[in-house]
Amino acid sequence: MMQVNKKIIAIVSVLMVAMLLAPSLQARPIGISNVETGCSCHSGSPSSDVSVFMALGNGSALPDTYNAGETYSFLVGFTGGPGDVAAETQENMGGFNLVASKGTLASADNSTQIMAGQLTHTDYGNDQTSWTVEWTSPASGASSFTLTVNSVNGNADGGGGGTSGDAWAQSTFTMSPMGGGAEPLEDANGLTVLFSAIILVMLLLFVAIAYVFYRTNPEGFSWSAFAPWLAEWLTSTDHKKIGTLYFVAGLFYFVVGGVLALLMRTQLAVPGNDFLTKDEYNQFFTLHGTIMIFLAAMPMINGFANWIVPLQIGAKDLAFPRINAMAFWLNPVASVLIMSGIFSSNAADVGWTGYQPLTSWVGTHPGATMWLAGQIMLVASSTLAGINFITTIAGMRAPGMGWMQMPLFTWSILVSIMCLFISIPAFGIGLIEALLDRTVATAFFNVSAGGDPVLWSHLFWYFGHPEVYVVILPAFGIVSEVLATSARRAIFGYRSMVYALAGIGFVSFIVYGHHMLTSGMSPALRFVMMLTTMAVAVPTGIKIFNWLKTMHRGSLVYRTHTLWALGFLITFTLGGISGMFFPAISMNTHLHETYFVVAHFHYVLVGGVVFGLFAAIYYWYPKMTGRMLDERLGVIHFLIAFISYNGIFWPMHKLGLWGMTRRHHTYFLQANEYSDVIGTLPPEAAGWNMFITINAFIFGLSSVLMIINMIVSLIKGQKAPADPWGGWSFEWLTTSPPPTPSFDEIPTLIDVNVYEEKEPNWLMRMMVPDDQGEVNN
Amino acid sequence: MAVGGASYNELFEIFWNWSIFVGIIVFGWQIHHSFFYRSKDGEVPNIDNLKVGEFPLHYHNGKLEAAWIIAPSILIIYLTIIIIGPTSDVWEDPAAIGVEGVDYFEVGVIGHQWYWEFDCRELSTDLCDVGVDTATGLTTLILKNDTMYRMALTSSDVTHSPYFVQWGAKEDAVPGLQTAVWLPIDLTGKFFIDCAEFCGDDHAYMTAILEVHE
Numbered sequence: 001m002m003q004v005n006k007k008i009i010a011i012v013s014v015l016m017v018a019m020l021l022a023p024s025l026q027a028r029p030i031g032i033s034n035v036e037t038g039c040s041c042h043s044g045s046p047s048s049d050v051s052v053f054m055a056l057g058n059g060s061a062l063p064d065t066y067n068a069g070e071t072y073s074f075l076v077g078f079t080g081g082p083g084d085v086a087a088e089t090q091e092n093m094g095g096f097n098l099v100a101s102k103g104t105l106a107s108a109d110n111s112t113q114i115m116a117g118q119l120t121h122t123d124y125g126n127d128q129t130s131w132t133v134e135w136t137s138p139a140s141g142a143s144s145f146t147l148t149v150n151s152v153n154g155n156a157d158g159g160g161g162g163t164s165g166d167a168w169a170q171s172t173f174t175m176s177p178m179g180g181g182a183e184p185l186e187d188a189n190g191l192t193v194l195f196s197a198i199i200l201v202m203l204l205l206f207v208a209i210a211y212v213f214y215r216t217n218p219e220g221f222s223w224s225a226f227a228p229w230l231a232e233w234l235t236s237t238d239h240k241k242i243g244t245l246y247f248v249a250g251l252f253y254f255v256v257g258g259v260l261a262l263l264m265r266t267q268l269a270v271p272g273n274d275f276l277t278k279d280e281y282n283q284f285f286t287l288h289g290t291i292m293i294f295l296a297a298m299p300m301i302n303g304f305a306n307w308i309v310p311l312q313i314g315a316k317d318l319a320f321p322r323i324n325a326m327a328f329w330l331n332p333v334a335s336v337l338i339m340s341g342i343f344s345s346n347a348a349d350v351g352w353t354g355y356q357p358l359t360s361w362v363g364t365h366p367g368a369t370m371w372l373a374g375q376i377m378l379v380a381s382s383t384l385a386g387i388n389f390i391t392t393i394a395g396m397r398a399p400g401m402g403w404m405q406m407p408l409f410t411w412s413i414l415v416s417i418m419c420l421f422i423s424i425p426a427f428g429i430g431l432i433e434a435l436l437d438r439t440v441a442t443a444f445f446n447v448s449a450g451g452d453p454v455l456w457s458h459l460f461w462y463f464g465h466p467e468v469y470v471v472i473l474p475a476f477g478i479v480s481e482v483l484a485t486s487a488r489r490a491i492f493g494y495r496s497m498v499y500a501l502a503g504i505g506f507v508s509f510i511v512y513g514h515h516m517l518t519s520g521m522s523p524a525l526r527f528v529m530m531l532t533t534m535a536v537a538v539p540t541g542i543k544i545f546n547w548l549k550t551m552h553r554g555s556l557v558y559r560t561h562t563l564w565a566l567g568f569l570i571t572f573t574l575g576g577i578s579g580m581f582f583p584a585i586s587m588n589t590h591l592h593e594t595y596f597v598v599a600h601f602h603y604v605l606v607g608g609v610v611f612g613l614f615a616a617i618y619y620w621y622p623k624m625t626g627r628m629l630d631e632r633l634g635v636i637h638f639l640i641a642f643i644s645y646n647g648i649f650w651p652m653h654k655l656g657l658w659g660m661t662r663r664h665h666t667y668f669l670q671a672n673e674y675s676d677v678i679g680t681l682p683p684e685a686a687g688w689n690m691f692i693t694i695n696a697f698i699f700g701l702s703s704v705l706m707i708i709n710m711i712v713s714l715i716k717g718q719k720a721p722a723d724p725w726g727g728w729s730f731e732w733l734t735t736s737p738p739p740t741p742s743f744d745e746i747p748t749l750i751d752v753n754v755y756e757e758k759e760p761n762w763l764m765r766m767m768v769p770d771d772q773g774e775v776n777n
Numbered sequence: 778m779a780v781g782g783a784s785y786n787e788l789f790e791i792f793w794n795w796s797i798f799v800g801i802i803v804f805g806w807q808i809h810h811s812f813f814y815r816s817k818d819g820e821v822p823n824i825d826n827l828k829v830g831e832f833p834l835h836y837h838n839g840k841l842e843a844a845w846i847i848a849p850s851i852l853i854i855y856l857t858i859i860i861i862g863p864t865s866d867v868w869e870d871p872a873a874i875g876v877e878g879v880d881y882f883e884v885g886v887i888g889h890q891w892y893w894e895f896d897c898r899e900l901s902t903d904l905c906d907v908g909v910d911t912a913t914g915l916t917t918l919i920l921k922n923d924t925m926y927r928m929a930l931t932s933s934d935v936t937h938s939p940y941f942v943q944w945g946a947k948e949d950a951v952p953g954l955q956t957a958v959w960l961p962i963d964l965t966g967k968f969f970i971d972c973a974e975f976c977g978d979d980h981a982y983m984t985a986i987l988e989v990h991e
Binding site for chain 1: 784785788789792796799800803804806807810811814815816817820821822823824825826827828829830831832833834835836837838841842845846849850853856857860863864890911912913914934935936938940941942943945946947948949951952953954956958964966967968969970971972973974975976977978979980981982984986
């Protein structure tokens with residue numbers, strides 16, 4: 001025992017001695033520190049014989065500006081003084097000390113070292129007159145470099161003697177961030193802007209709600225009256241109230257997603273901008289995508305579906321009002337999870353597609369875990385909402401309304417829910433797998449453990465492609481309603497419209513691979529997806545031509561919603577046409593992941609979904625609130641938004657063709673050191689990016705007009721009649737706003753068509769299950 | 778085997794022309810109808826006698842609807858046929874599709890967070906070399922003009938995608954997978970390579986230079 005203890009004591013003693021010695025071994029006094037009053041080891045006044053230089057590592061002159069977050073290589077040193085004489089011996093020629101006010105200095109080789117936060121030479125570097133160092137630039141702010149050099153006459157022994165004749169000099173250099181002159185912007189941290197914007201939006205929302213409450217009943221403006229009013233909203237199962245909640249939540253996140261987009265556009269306005277750090281930029285585009293699809297577009301569509309579907313089919317409420325409320329209240333919780341981390345700069349930074357193995361990579365932010373969890377919750381929410389709509393549409397149609405007498409908006413909701421139901425389980429599974437990978441170290445997507453990253457792409461896009469149809473189909477429904485009513489006509493080819501909706505829904509499942517044409521999946525599969533993708537154009541074409549034919553011999557009444565529907569036709573057609581370029585694999589290899597893609601999907605998602613939703617707002621707002629919107633403000637909103645919208649996304653096509661890649665927080669112009677590098681962006685790309693950013697701000701501000709219009713009209717808008725536009729479907733039968741339950745008496749649909757009695761063939765029996773003879777009255 | 782170059786430009790031109798053709802028809806039609814069939818002087822006629830609670834008269838024309846199913850289908854089939862050919866350019870071994878006398882050299886490209894590593898295999902320095910570009914400080918892959926290269930891609934961490942902008946060629950470099958992209962070098966000069974698949978913080982700085990010499 002004792003021997004063992006002795007051994008342990010001996011080992012510990014040796015270790016302790018070693019530990020005491022180690023610092024002294026490392027800290028041999030080589031180098032210069034503390035240079036405020038000159039050189040610590042060679043005191044006296046600076047010498048004019050010695051001239052200090054600081055240049056880029058390749059010898060070119062030190063530039064005035066730097067790119068944020070980039071690592072630069074510098075050459076620092078001196079000429080003149082006794083160091084030159086000592087050059088013959090190649091020993092003890094000089095030393096230096098470099099202090100940077102911002103950024104991080106680092107040693108590039110064994111001739112330099114960091115001492116007390118300052119960069120200086122080592123024993124080895126004492127034999128040189130110039131040194132290579134590295135500096136990583138900060139996110140913002142001008143950095144000044146204080147360089148002190150000591151020219152040594154060769155006999156310095158480093159121990160304090162032999163300093164006679166040595167001379168030192170000091171000089172200061174400055175580098176400003178790229179796009180300098182914009183000093184005030186440095187303090188505008190992207191996260192702060194976002195944080196302030198969100199708080200401002202919430203505050204405005206609160207003020208608006210309070211004001212609406214006050215105007216409704218000025219006497220009852222007290223907490224005792226407010227609490228039951230609030231409780232009514234929080235616990236309501238009425239489809240109209242939940243619809244409004246969905247809509248307000250969607251609009252709120254539409255603003256948040258828009259602010260994120262504006263911040264990104266500010267960053268991209270000039271090349272090499274440092275408004276956002278790359279880290280912030282990555283989080284912002286991830287959240288922009290997720291928010292706009294899942295927290296803005298989907299809730300707004302659900303809001304309209306909640307409001308309008310029961311009204312259109314003549315039902316008093318949805319089939320499962322409590323499930324409906326639950327489906328909504330999962331949303332705010334999920335949205336908090338998805339956004340979590342943003343205020344500590346730790347939100348998901350993996351792109352809305354969450355490609356693996358990046359999402360499972362340990363270097364991504366912890367917010368990505370919450371982001372996955374939030375999306376799983378949204379999967380649950382969408383499923384619950386979908387069950388509700390399918391049951392309602394299948395079982396609660398008013399008497400006389402067969403499948404083939406349903407209004408097209410209801411049809412579009414039904415088809416989109418069907419798409420969602422077939423696709424969303426794949427997404428749910430993928431999300432759960434990804435969440436398990438991140439939290440309990442399973443290996444679904446971990447390559448080194450036999451996982452497959454391409455599996456995620458399959459699961460995601462099997463859902464992701466139908467998902468964009470899930471959001472665009474209701475917009476088709478809205479435009480069908482708006483255009484027919486505005487043209488004062490019945491929709492042309494009602495049945496082919498329904499079949500085209502179903503056709504688009506079906507095709508959406510066999511084309512998803514076009515998102516993965518460069519992903520490394522099997523060439524055979526890519527080839528098949530290329531062929532099927534081309535087929536999407538046919539059913540979409542039917543719809544566009546039918547809309548145009550509906551206008552034929554009509555009498556188009558120009559209202560704001562008419563303008564939005566006509567605008568939709570233009571932008572959606574442009575988006576559809578640019579979509580035709582992608583299935584061709586030899587073009588796809590160039591266009592994939594460039595701004596051409598960004599332009600395309602914003603043309604279909606903003607020009608399609610958002611324009612459709614705007615049309616729906618102007619069309620159904622009188623029905624939902626009982627107040628008319630201001631038409632003049634609406635037209636101004638449309639004109640500004642339509643022009644600036646095209647100003648944002650049309651130039652992006654060109655940028656994409658030039659090869660500007662998406663999800664980059666900066667871009668390289670064919671200028672300066674890149675002037676002879678072909679394939680970088682031509683210099684005019686900077687101008688176009690600035691143009692896009694300016695238009696983005698105009699587009700963003702124009703949406704404020706609509707929100708102001710909605711709030712002002714709610715208070716002092718003209719009272720709306722039951723059928724302000726002259727539509728035929730049941731929502732125009734009930735009062736504006738409708739009572740609760742929505743119909744006093746269930747109406748009966750009359751079909752003015754005279755159906756010829758004919759023996760239905762087997763195909764018609766399958767496709768039109770309702771008895772047509774019965775409706776023929 | 779030109780991925781970007783010739784086949785891209787040719788296809789793009791065909792698609793562009795047809796886009797303009799379709800655009801003129803659709804937008805011409807729409808603009809004409811928007812103005813010609815607008816309601817005059819604020820009147821709100823009810824052409825199809827729409828009435829709340831009444832499903833309106835079916836209003837269709839079988840021949841017309843068949844026409845705009847068939848006409849776009851013909852265009853789509855035509856476009857599909859012309860894009861099938863160049864597809865083989867993207868993947869196939871030149872020898873396998875019967876192109877005689879095309880010899881190619883394989884160069885490895887390995888994606889790392891966040892830089893490109895080029896592996897010249899056993900090739901001579903004339904055919905393939907790796908250096909550093911003095912002006913930009915970027916890694917440079919030096920290849921020979923008028924030579925066919927097959928870039929064999931993989932990644933050491935997350936998915937990347939080298940984008941040879943001038944040749945319009947990119948393909949994901951996936952960890953654990955071997956993918957490839959053909960690079961028919963036909964120009965001399967310095968060309969930009971960047972990363973097209975989001976790979977984390979320094980995604981935008983994941984650049985390299987392809988230098989082609991005679």
